[in-house]
Amino acid sequence: MSSSAKDHWQERSKAWTATAIQGISADDTFNQMIIAEAGIQAGEKILDLASGTGNPAVSIAHSMHGDGDVICADLTPLMLQTARQRANKLNLGIMSFAAADMAALPFDDGQFDAITCRFGIMFPEDKVGVAREAMRVLKPGGRVAYIVWGAYEENPPFHVSRRAVAKYFGTDEGPIPGRHSLSAPGTLRKILQEAGLAKVEERELRYKNRVDDIDDYVTRNLKRSFVRRN
Numbered sequence: 001m002s003s004s005a006k007d008h009w010q011e012r013s014k015a016w017t018a019t020a021i022q023g024i025s026a027d028d029t030f031n032q033m034i035i036a037e038a039g040i041q042a043g044e045k046i047l048d049l050a051s052g053t054g055n056p057a058v059s060i061a062h063s064m065h066g067d068g069d070v071i072c073a074d075l076t077p078l079m080l081q082t083a084r085q086r087a088n089k090l091n092l093g094i095m096s097f098a099a100a101d102m103a104a105l106p107f108d109d110g111q112f113d114a115i116t117c118r119f120g121i122m123f124p125e126d127k128v129g130v131a132r133e134a135m136r137v138l139k140p141g142g143r144v145a146y147i148v149w150g151a152y153e154e155n156p157p158f159h160v161s162r163r164a165v166a167k168y169f170g171t172d173e174g175p176i177p178g179r180h181s182l183s184a185p186g187t188l189r190k191i192l193q194e195a196g197l198a199k200v201e202e203r204e205l206r207y208k209n210r211v212d213d214i215d216d217y218v219t220r221n222l223k224r225s226f227v228r229r230n
């Protein structure tokens, strides 16, 4: 992991923690999707990688009603502080927290029933290596579910605000952000097959989110999308 990648997420964590949802999100659709895809059951031991401010880890722990073990892991300790606050607020005593690079996990082999990773595997350089590392810590027969963003053009919350800001300042919109780098159908499947996972399925999940407070939504989106440069 390069120190610039760490610095990048350290910087981003300020906006992410300032805009994090407390408790369970009013719209928990993505988290419920990954819980269903990973087939998570109460009583299991789950690792959530690149969990940021606790997604989907908090929703997973909430769904287990006190029976199980959920480890919420992220590269960036500041993100985890917010995840911990959310867990405390919801009395989720089955959650624990680990600052961890998903390329080199601080866990023994064969520990987890299932691993989740929501919008995280697009960022490390060696994605096959990261998937192999997840496999290493899975129990035999364990499951892993990754969720990645689809194409930039098909995700208006990202391109509408960037285009509006570029137009306002008379600047270029810039390159397509790295978060969309695994959007082409088959890309994630190929990574997981190369890593050696036994049975790989890739599915397109389409979702139109409901926005109740447009000012709050746009402000949050802008704060998360733009990094301060000194």
Ligand SMILES: C[S@@+](CC[C@H](N)C(=O)[O-])C[C@H]1O[C@@H](n2cnc3c(N)ncnc32)[C@H](O)[C@@H]1O
Binding pocket: 001, 009, 049, 050, 051, 052, 053, 054, 055, 056, 073, 074, 075, 076, 079, 100, 101, 102, 103, 117, 118, 119, 120, 123, 124
């Ligand atoms: C787009 S955020 C997603 C956070 C959360 N899963 C969510 O969906 O809200 C990406 C997260 O990946 C983390 N991250 C980036 N590279 C990582 C790595 N190599 N190992 C672990 N976490 C990483 C960042 O710190 C950040 O919290």
